[in-house]
Amino acid sequence: MSTQSHESTVEDTQLRSEIDRSLRHPVMFFFTSGAAWLAVALFLAIVSMAKLYAPGFLGECSxxxxxxxxxxxxxxxxYGWGAQAGFGVLIWLMARLSRQPSKNAGTILVAGHIWNFAVAVGTIGILCGHGTGKHWMQFPTFVWPVLLGAYAAIAIWVVISFRIRRGDSTYISQWYLLGATIWFPWIYLTANLYVNVFxxxxxxxAAINAWFRFALIFLFFTPIxxxxxxxxxxKITARPIYNSTYSMAGFWALAVIAPWAGMQALMGAPIPVFVQYAGAAATILIAVPLLLSGVNILKTTSGQTEAIANSPSLRFSIAATVGMLILALMSVILAHPAALKFTQFTIAGYGYELLALYGFFSMAMFGAIYFIVPRITRREWLSARMIRTHFWFSIYGILFVVIFCALLGGFQQGAAQENHVHPWRQAVEAVSPFAIGMTVAWCFILISNMFFFLHLTLMWLRLGRRSAHPTLLRRESASA
Incomplete structure (x- = not known):
């Protein structure tokens, strides 16, 4: 029995190594190119926030x-950071859970290059004045079919990996990954056909565009x-997930509720009233699957304080879980019709999107990247100090952006709009101090992600530490 167990362990180790080798290039490509686009997005965020209180800043450049x-x-x-970070995690996790090495890494890599080219062309198109004016869909109309075609190559491989998986068991993570894989083309194709073609x-x-944003958040980014x-x-706690019933209930609740969310953004517009209130109710109810998942995760890590303090992956993952719970709370507050009266035309919506994209999704992706990259490069992270800097600058920056600036600033801006004498001038003046704070916060986040990008690039070049010991965040044992 001992010999059989040892042989099984050796076989599993070899299989994991084969999976990691087969996906090293596409996964690292998605992670590093995504990190580069994240730096671009943060620079553009700083410029856009500065424009709110200093319109003449870089005014000579159209x-x-x-x-x-x-x-x-x-x-x-x-699309530059979020989608690509999601793709990298999606293909690696599905391969690991399905226990299937990739024989099509080259195809995935080509799809990744096409995706990056399309994002670059789309971004240049927006900056040159050829954007569509549709929120989250501003790329020129010829870009979206290219993005969808590139995604198809990735999605087909993921579905095939799930279908030919080894063993009869299916993990809850696979359900979420498969859901995200199938839901994305439905969301993206439907929205673009109705907004840009038909x-x-x-x-x-405009209502479909609002639905698209919430569907992309809750049916693609959230499941991944x-x-x-x-x-x-x-993996890190070496524990099973606390409650499998919570896991499955959270998945199906997300699948049933999320497709209805979003159209409350047009509350008061001349569209069917039931559509507006159905969107508001669904956005409020989205707290149910988020709370189920959050409680399940926190229960699983109960009593693992030392592991959370030491492990970069676990620390970022728990921070993402807290972000998910805050997102659930903000969904209940901001989707209520009474709150929409003050926040509908303010930066509060922007703050909500940032909470979902950075405070929740991106923190989860950082945790996954810190876990995955050492396994596919066979190197350890060079510096615990750089990881700590990345973590704390990200935490403080996103809290400042989302809670103290975008959300509080949004309510302040909405209250100023109720002023019957020069309401919009009052609104602009009310949001200016918060815009200054957001600019500073984005600068901190940009600095943190420059460290992250540098660290990740060194790992891609295989310049990390050769060590059997992981890079931990304890000061006495971490490599600085």
Missing amino acids: GLQYGRVFPAHLNVLV DVQPLMA AIASIYYIVA
């Missing part, structure tokens, strides 16, 4: 006017983040 640089910032954040009444096109956190928590 490509950096607020109406161009702000949508470029959001689209780069979503002759749809403009008001309904939750799958990643579940996997990392179970």
Whole structure:
């Protein structure tokens, strides 16, 4: 029995190494190119926030006017960083959980290059004044079919890996990953057809655009983040997930509720009232799957304080879980019709999106990257100090951006809009101090991610530490 167990362990180790080798190049490409786009998105965020209180800043450059640089910032954040970080985690996790090495890494890598080329062309198009004006869909209309085609190559491989998986068991992370893989083309194709191709009444096109943003957050970014956190928590703590019923209930609740969210953004517009209130109710109810997943994760890590303090992956994953719970709370507050009266035309919506994209999703992706990269490069991270800097600057920066600036600033801006004497001038004046604070916070986040990008690039070049011991965050044992 001991000999059989040893042989099984050796076989599993060899299989994991084979999977890691087969996906090293596409996974590292998605991570490093995504990190580079994240730096671009943060720079554009700084410029766009500065424009709110200093319109003359870089005023001689037409490509950096607020109406161009702000949508470029959001689209780069979503498609340049978010999507690519998600792709890297998606293909690696599905391969590991399905126990299937990749025989099509070259195809995935080509798809990654096409995706990056399309994002670059789309970003340049926005900055040159050829954006569509649709939130999160500002890339020129010829870009979206290219992005969808590149995604198809990735999605087909993921589905095949799931279908030919070894063993009969299916993990909850695989359900979330498969869901995200299938939901993305439905969301992306449907929205683009109705907004950019079919002759749809403009008001309904705006409603579909609002649905698209929430669907992308809750049916693509959220499932990948939750799958990643579940996997990392179970691996590092060496514990099973606390409650399998919570896991499955959270997945199906997300699948049922999330497709209805989003159209509350047009509350008060001349579209069917039931659509507006259905969107508000679904956005409020989205707290249910988020709370189920969050409680399940925190229960699994209960009593693991030392592991959370020491492990970079676990620390970022728990921070992402807290971000998910805050997102659940903000969904309940901001989607309520009484709150929409004050926040509908303010920066509060921007703060909500940042909480989802950075405070929750990106923190989960950072945790996954710190876990995955040493395994596929066979090197350890060079510096615990750089990881700590990345973590704390990100935490303080996003808290300042989301809570103290975007959300509080949004309510302040909304209250100023209720002023019957020069309401919009009052609103601009009310948001200026918060915009200054957001600019400073984005600078901190940019600095933290420059460290992250440098660290990640060194790992891709295989210049990390040759060591059997992981890079831990304890000062007495971490390599600085």
